[in-house]
Amino acid sequence: MSDYLWDKSGTPDPEVERLETLLEQFRYRPGSVRGPRPRFPWRVLAAAAALIVAVTVWQVFRMRSQAWTVSLVESGGGARSVRLGAGQTLVTAMGETAHMSMPRVGRLDVDPETTLRVVRSRSNEQRFELLRGTIHAHIGAPPRVFVVNTPSATATDLGCTYTLHVDPSGDGMLRVTSGLIEFDWNARRALVPTGAVAMTRAGAGPGTPFFEDAAPEFRRALATWDITGDDTLLRTVLASARPRDAVTLLNLVQTVRAAERGLVLARLAQLAPPPAGVDTNAILAGHFESLQPWWNQLGLRHHPAVRLF
Amino acid sequence: MLAEEVTLPLPEIRVTAPQPKRAPIEVDEHLVTSAQDGDRAAFSKLYESFAPMVHGILLARVPRDQVDDLMQDVFLTAMTRLRSLRDPRSFGSWIATVARNRATDFHRAPHGAALPDHLPSPRPIETEAWFVMEAIRNLPEAYRETLVLRLVEGMSGPEISERTGLTEGSVRVNLHRGMTMLREALSRRNP
Numbered sequence: 313m314s315d316y317l318w319d320k321s322g323t324p325d326p327e328v329e330r331l332e333t334l335l336e337q338f339r340y341r342p343g344s345v346r347g348p349r350p351r352f353p354w355r356v357l358a359a360a361a362a363l364i365v366a367v368t369v370w371q372v373f374r375m376r377s378q379a380w381t382v383s384l385v386e387s388g389g390g391a392r393s394v395r396l397g398a399g400q401t402l403v404t405a406m407g408e409t410a411h412m413s414m415p416r417v418g419r420l421d422v423d424p425e426t427t428l429r430v431v432r433s434r435s436n437e438q439r440f441e442l443l444r445g446t447i448h449a450h451i452g453a454p455p456r457v458f459v460v461n462t463p464s465a466t467a468t469d470l471g472c473t474y475t476l477h478v479d480p481s482g483d484g485m486l487r488v489t490s491g492l493i494e495f496d497w498n499a500r501r502a503l504v505p506t507g508a509v510a511m512t513r514a515g516a517g518p519g520t521p522f523f524e525d526a527a528p529e530f531r532r533a534l535a536t537w538d539i540t541g542d543d544t545l546l547r548t549v550l551a552s553a554r555p556r557d558a559v560t561l562l563n564l565v566q567t568v569r570a571a572e573r574g575l576v577l578a579r580l581a582q583l584a585p586p587p588a589g590v591d592t593n594a595i596l597a598g599h600f601e602s603l604q605p606w607w608n609q610l611g612l613r614h615h616p617a618v619r620l621f
Numbered sequence: 622m623l624a625e626e627v628t629l630p631l632p633e634i635r636v637t638a639p640q641p642k643r644a645p646i647e648v649d650e651h652l653v654t655s656a657q658d659g660d661r662a663a664f665s666k667l668y669e670s671f672a673p674m675v676h677g678i679l680l681a682r683v684p685r686d687q688v689d690d691l692m693q694d695v696f697l698t699a700m701t702r703l704r705s706l707r708d709p710r711s712f713g714s715w716i717a718t719v720a721r722n723r724a725t726d727f728h729r730a731p732h733g734a735a736l737p738d739h740l741p742s743p744r745p746i747e748t749e750a751w752f753v754m755e756a757i758r759n760l761p762e763a764y765r766e767t768l769v770l771r772l773v774e775g776m777s778g779p780e781i782s783e784r785t786g787l788t789e790g791s792v793r794v795n796l797h798r799g800m801t802m803l804r805e806a807l808s809r810r811n812p
Contacts, residue, residue, distance in 0.1 A: 334753055335773045336773070339775060340673045
């Protein structure tokens with residue numbers, strides 16, 4: 313055997329050379345065949361792409377399912393349905409109302425001349441902004457899922473039905489029909505139970521909640537104290553309070569100056585004796601979580617499991 | 622007396638293109654070990670190094686249009702079963718066996734693909750090339766594989782031995798006998 317056929321050394325065999333040239337077209341060329349390494353990542357990438365598409369579709373579907381269904385009732389009696397999602401704003405005209413709903417969250421009835429924007433619409437957060445007008449909320453979502461921002465306070469649902477109004481100046485009013493609402497603005501916080509009302513003022517935040525059937529002097533003194541903080545008015549409030557007004561005093565404990573906290577607490581204890589477990593010294597020291605058993609004892613139809621503090 | 626000038630015939634010198642150096646087997650051992658540990662880059666280098674051999678083994682056994690797909694199958698199989706290889710030095714013979722087995726499986730499986738209605742006319746050089754390839758395919762298995770690796774893939778006898786794990790003696794015999802049989806087959810076509 314020639315050396316050329318064996319190891320390509322020596323004088324080339326013409327016949328072997330011819331065959332080499334002839335058959336070279338069948339030779340493996342790098343890149344002509346996809347190796348397993350690029351092929352395998354393609355499978356992974358394809359799977360990843362499919363996953364991304366699936367997640368995107370799911371997200372789109374989920375976002376769509378998180379859009380509120382709105383039925384607009386025009387002044388002439390005509391009605392039309394639209395869907396309202398995050399970032400969209402509903403504006404009702406004079407004489408026009410809207411009924412919004414979302415499964416597992418609840419229902420909103422929107423009065424005429426109301427501007428309501430959907431800030432976020434997720435399964436764990438339904439956040440609106442009420443710029444003006446009135447909404448009536450009937451919420452079945454878990455506590456702290458449904459939230460409404462207003463120019464002067466934020467209403468966080470703790471499981472209830474309520475009406476929220478904002479006038480063009482930014483002032484507002486919250487009236488709770490059932491359940492409990494957390495109404496806060498900056499460091500000021502009020503808990504508004506069933507049957508109670510809280511006013512809110514632009515630049516000042518929520519006022520102290522009260523029952524509308526309270527004594528007129530109680531209501532007048534409270535409204536003025538919310539603005540001035542006059543301790544004489546505070547004494548009027550405490551003196552004219554009924555046992556039912558203990559709810560107002562439970563809120564006042566948290567908003568009065570520290571020096572007046574003992575005064576309010578003493579009157580509160582007269583109207584609604586503290587249940588076992590309430591640490592009045594802790595409350596005096598500003599640890600308001602100790603008020604939770606007191607709230608629960610008043611039976612304000614909020615779920616005892618809801619953490620108020 | 623002047624010596625008679627004698628002109629000695631010079632041997633004919635032909636320059637052939639330099640053959641690409643393939644990685645020495647020591648490097649392959651290290652690559653195999655790394656690839657067994659999950660190093661994809663190492664496996665990629667093994668692929669580059671052994672792809673011509675696998676290509677040749679398949680080309681000697683299956684239709685040309687099936688070679689590329691089957692090559693991928695062979696290396697995918699190798700990648701998934703590489704950990705079962707105990708001796709890294711035998712990677713070449715191991716993957717050669719994987720390739721031969723894959724070719725055997727290919728022939729066992731039913732193939733119902735029909736020929737297209739219109740086949741393009743082959744160029745003359747392809748006609749002869751295809752005839753030679755068919756002649757090689759009709760040789761005994763051991764000869765055709767060695768001849769394809771030598772004549773098509775351009776591997777030398779020592780390289781074939783190194784890559785496939787066959788002894789140099791076996792490769793020499795296969796090349797010699799295979800070439801003799803191929804010449805006979807070609808001479809029958811072009812007497």
